[in-house]
Amino acid sequence: MLRHWFGKAVHGVGIILILITILFPLYWMIAASLKTADQLFSVPPVWFWHPTLSGYIDAIFDSGILTALKNSVIVTSCAIALGLAVGAPAAYGIARYSFVGRKQIWFWYVTNWMLVPVVILLPFYLTASSLNLINSPLVLILVYQVFVVPLIVWLLVDQFRSVPVVLEEAALLDGLNRFEIFWRVALPLVKPGIAVAAILAGIFAWNNLIFASVLTPSDEARTAPTIAMAYLGGYSVPWTKVMASATMICAPVIVGGIVVHKYIARGLTLGAVK
């Protein structure tokens, strides 16, 4: 009995320590965004203070963070939409048909996830600049498909496989063709899976820095992670403003991550863990 009580206490303390390690940096970011510069630089650190929104006001009024967030929303949502438009049918095809090359296609999608981005960065940049598409959200939407499509396909193949085949067979007997079955029977049944795939793909698209910083560098076209970097150019870093921006940039992905937290491991492990 004593041993049980002791084990429980050790376990609880351990988990609390892990929670502090995970959450403290985020607390510190949000705290810094609500301090004045003096409070932020103070040693020893200020633990209790009257929060101020001046960091947020600075960020919103003089650094184009709103434009960057808007660009990120446009790029991310279009990348998800395009990824779903091509990825959902592909997942259905892979889940429900057996055809020559099915396995190879699937492996190739897996390899795309391992692809080091610099390998495709230069040609993308050169092609985009010869087509006058640098600073166009279209280029980012396209290049993000390299990881968005594989992610969506992996997640949805699993989802489509879990749809009972009898439902689709019944629909076939009712005279629907396979495209109608996909669209009207299978797709509605995997709606929750689609939401998860969309959010997961969205997190990676939203967070990307390397493609965004090279392909959309202008003030008007840059995305949220890129603008965060822009503050670091000068000699003195406006930390309260930077942390206010940082909080705004990662708020949507943190919320999205929490919504899909149950699926994130499964989604990224190609169903190896079941």
Place this chain on the structure above:
Amino acid sequence: MATTTKTEFVESTGQVGGADTVRPPLRQRLEPWFFVAPSLILLLMVGLFPIVYTGYFSFHDWTMGFGTPSFSGLSNYIEALTTKAFGLSVARTLVLLAITLPVQLALGMAIALALDAPHNPFLKRLLQICLVIPIAVTPAVIGLLAQLMFNQQFGIINYLIGLVGIGPVDWLGGSVSAFATVVIVQIWEWTPFVALVLSASLATVPKDIEEAAMLETARWWPRFKSVVLPYMWPGITAALVFQTAFTVKAFGMIYSIAKGGPGGATRTAMLHIERVGFRGFDVGLASAESVLMLVMSIVLAQIYIKAFYRDS
């Protein structure tokens, strides 16, 4: 049972071979491709065509913005392999991998086991939700935050270690300490992911087998080694595959912490190639180095996929 039904369903639409069946009409044989082709075309366009283009440039000399590419044979590859900068950046990437992988695996396993223990359901639930946060947070933001927290003068880390009499450390100023900072932050960022994967794979261990082993021996380690671990290999391999990819591909966090500095101490292969291509404008060399990285990642991916799918 499920697989039989699936096969029947597939066959009922014309996949049947054999003596008395006619070859299915072309439309039915093409049917799966209507579903798969759009994604295939898109990925060929954005994922394969650029690689071919990079391959072409790797055999040419060209400074971006000046003149036209001229054929130069293998000279870019020779330059990449014989000058120090690229080799060092690959070495840094591999050192980063060699340090972070074991630590992430060990800590991740500890967290997974903590989540599997029967105590404190509320704390475990909270931890499960919070584990996703470091994975979701924008890496560029993580790097900025690290700059603030590891700052020599006013950073909270130096204040905290000062309380126990260590420091102050010039985290981002020295080459070893800057690399250590990247290591620490990389571990913070991705250990939760390893924990989630291992926790999911721990859940696949059948409870009755575990209970039977409990009757066999009361000691934890032999039980873990011979009963639990075999079920976890696919999960462990998956964690390794993804951590390798995440580490080799890491850019946003490392770049925003120190932009590869001080003196190149944190310049991993990704940062090095980006610098050669987009700051030095040496398209040929950057392309050759990219191709070498591609070969490396394909070899790694193939090794992992082979190991990985044998079990599942």
